Amino acid sequence: METAIKYFTIFGGLDIKIDTTIPLKELIEKEILNKYSYLKNEITLFTGGYSVDQAILSGIALGDRRTNSSFRRAFVTFEEGMKCVDKLVEKGIIEIEASQHFITNQRGNNKIARKLLFTTPFLRFWYAFVSPIYKGIKEGKYEEFYKNFENREAEFTNFVFEELCLELLTDLYKDDKLKNSGKYWDEKHNIDLIAKTTSGKLIAASCKYVNSKIKKNVLTSLKNTCKEIGYEPDIYILFTKTGFSNELKSLKGDNLKLYTEKSFKLLLED
Structure with a gap:
């Protein structure tokens, strides 16, 4: 993947x-x-x-x-x-x-x-x-091209990763289809993905295409952003390339979903 x-x-x-x-x-x-x-x-x-x-x-x-x-x-x-x-x-x-x-x-x-x-x-x-x-x-x-590409490759790839995360999210909620979904931003805040399902559940997600394991601070930051804009998700979702810290894994449940790059095989199956 x-x-x-x-x-x-x-x-x-x-x-x-x-x-x-x-x-x-x-x-x-x-x-x-x-x-x-x-x-x-x-x-x-x-x-x-x-x-x-x-x-x-x-x-x-x-x-x-x-x-x-x-x-x-x-x-x-x-x-x-x-x-x-x-x-x-x-x-x-x-x-x-x-x-x-x-x-x-x-x-x-x-x-x-x-x-x-x-x-x-x-x-x-x-x-x-x-x-x-x-x-x-x-x-x-081509020297300048390679220098620019190496400096910005991870950031550049992360955007496409976000788009694929939205596709995966749509597949994951086939039984309770997404009524609305996309990104949120304003003058001060950004949320990679937010969504509302047909049953009314609210979702907020963070997408990180990085080589290191995601730690709890990413979840904390997402929650703080949601709080600042008055958004109260029922479910938080974290997508990443590599994996998650043991502390984050221990919090996984109905209100917190964790997905790595391996999860995207579902898109290939579809």
Whole structure:
């Protein structure tokens, strides 16, 4: 599952056959960096190649995906940015994601309560790591790319892990289907996943794609965030790559569910 997640984070949406026996960096160089000119032309045909649009797409890929911060990175006003976003959504390049304020009975600020989501992992990878340093890559100089990728790979992969956690959560609650689900954020707070089931149960989840075991402080932080925004979950869920401390395992029960990367095999079975 770890290999599948890593390769999907980069190549998902790119129309090629992926050989996961080839080391990741070697495959990136072979299928993306060495084919920069060809891929650049294809992406330009798809996106339109307008400079402001390209700046916004890089802003989305490199930042926290919030509309206002993405526009600041691109040095455009909110109004100008939203005009570009509307075009990019119409082309199927990005989607607009809303914070699930209504699950927590909160009111959201439109400039804060919306994030921008690439429709394919590959485009997100391109605008995060390739497009911003295209000159060096075009000349066959990959040192800066590898440095940037190594520094941000874990953070970059964690986002796709969150998306897979939502898919798994949906599968886990087939008998009490999720009525509403998604992420929550406001000016000060973030919750990776929140949900409400058909029976009315409230869920809050944290997703950590890290190599170390998750400790109780992650649960404590999640509970504190929920308390600060006035959200009272019936169930807390922690998703992680590796595992959990013995202290956390001892707390596992009806109100606390723990899932590791192995749990995601359920998605492959479906």
